[in-house]
Amino acid sequence: MTGEGGEGEIDNETTEVVDVVPFATIVGNGRIGDALAKAGNCIVLGRNDKIDPNGDGPIYLATRNDALEVIIDECPTNRQKDLVFLQNGYLNSLLETKNLTTNTQVLLYLSVASKGITPTDGVTTYNPEGLTTACGEWATNFQQRLAALDLKCNVVSSIEYRPSMYEKLIWISTYMLVGAANDCRSVGEASKNHSQQIENIVNELVLGVSVKEGITFADGTMNRLQSYTDVVADFPCGVKEFEWRNQYFYDLGDDTVPIHNTLLKECSKKGLLSFDLP
Structure with missing residues (x-):
């Protein structure tokens, strides 16, 4: 791979365990x-x-x-x-x-x-x-x-990394929000009891990011996020670090991500957030 994760051949195979890892x-x-x-x-x-x-x-x-x-x-x-x-x-x-x-x-x-x-x-x-x-x-x-x-x-590569980064951002922003809004103790509970709401928000955010950033997500976003949720099902819910997570989507605007933004505002009105929305 290149020094900047740019062009060239990328080795996606897991590196073999070495006797001493690099410093x-x-x-x-x-x-x-x-x-x-x-x-x-x-x-x-x-x-x-x-x-x-x-x-x-x-x-x-x-x-x-x-x-x-x-x-x-x-x-x-x-x-x-x-x-x-x-x-x-x-x-x-x-x-x-x-x-x-x-x-x-x-x-x-x-x-x-x-x-x-x-x-x-x-x-x-x-x-x-x-x-x-x-x-x-x-x-x-x-x-x-x-x-x-x-x-x-x-x-x-850095190009391949971009949609993966936004996909992870979508996961933590969506499951935390839906879980908090519905008083779920974990992402697993949110996934089990509110799967349609989660899917609606994920689809909305994928589209919003695709348009704004000009990137294409690989097929299967919902499957990837759901399967990961199953692995970390006990992870607790809570809308945290707003400026690093949900704010990116919130700033896309109510017309672009109405479900996400409406749910955030409802949580704010109910006193479920530890911060004020912009």
């Missing part, structure tokens, strides 16, 4: 950071620790979204190209502002119930190859780290 710096020692560190050959930093300007290799950012801007700003300029973004949500605006749009990005389709627990991989009946996806210079490095943990990762 990496991991920022964040929560559930995800701890899980990645178990593969070894790494240094783990707290979000307030300094990144070595003389270091090399990828810097995996296993932190909350709201910590990213400070980490980027305090990262030595020569190391910013090595920052790897693992967060859920819509990061495009931040990456554009920081001139980091070609950095390695990862869609993590795995669940870690609590720190120290073995991760549940995003391997489903519909996608036995797994759903975790990475693009960019350090994508293969990340793939090897996951392989050492017996987890799967697909390395793709």
Whole structure:
């Protein structure tokens, strides 16, 4: 693959486990950071620790979204190209502002119930190859780290990554919203009891993104998202990190995504949101 995840041949096969995984710096020692560190050959930093300007290799950012801007700003300029973004949500605006749009990005389709627990991989009946996806210079490095943990990762081009990114954003925005609106304890409960509402919103968001971004989603979006939900059925519901998740769709406008926006407004009126809508 190319350094920017651009053109050229892409190897989608899971990398074989190597005796020693390539070195990496991991920022964040929560559930995800701890899980990645178990593969070894790494240094783990707290979000307030300094990144070595003389270091090399990828810097995996296993932190909350709201910590990213400070980490980027305090990262030595020569190391910013090595920052790897693992967060859920819509990061495009931040990456554009920081001139980091070609950095390695990862869609993590795995669940870690609590720190120290073995991760549940995003391997489903519909996608036995797994759903975790990475693009960019350090994508293969990340793939090897996951392989050492017996987890799967697909390395793709930046062009292939875009619809996958929006699809993950659709999943977390839709299932969290429908679950919260219907007082569901988990995404599995939301899926079981409100499948039609979920499908209506997913279809609406896919169309809205396709028109705005000029991208085409592979057939089977609903099947992929539903199969993943079955794997992480106990994941709790709640509309969180609005500016990183649902706001992208909310800003498409009521005419474009009326079902999504109406449901968000209903949740707001009922006091189910911890934030005010714009």
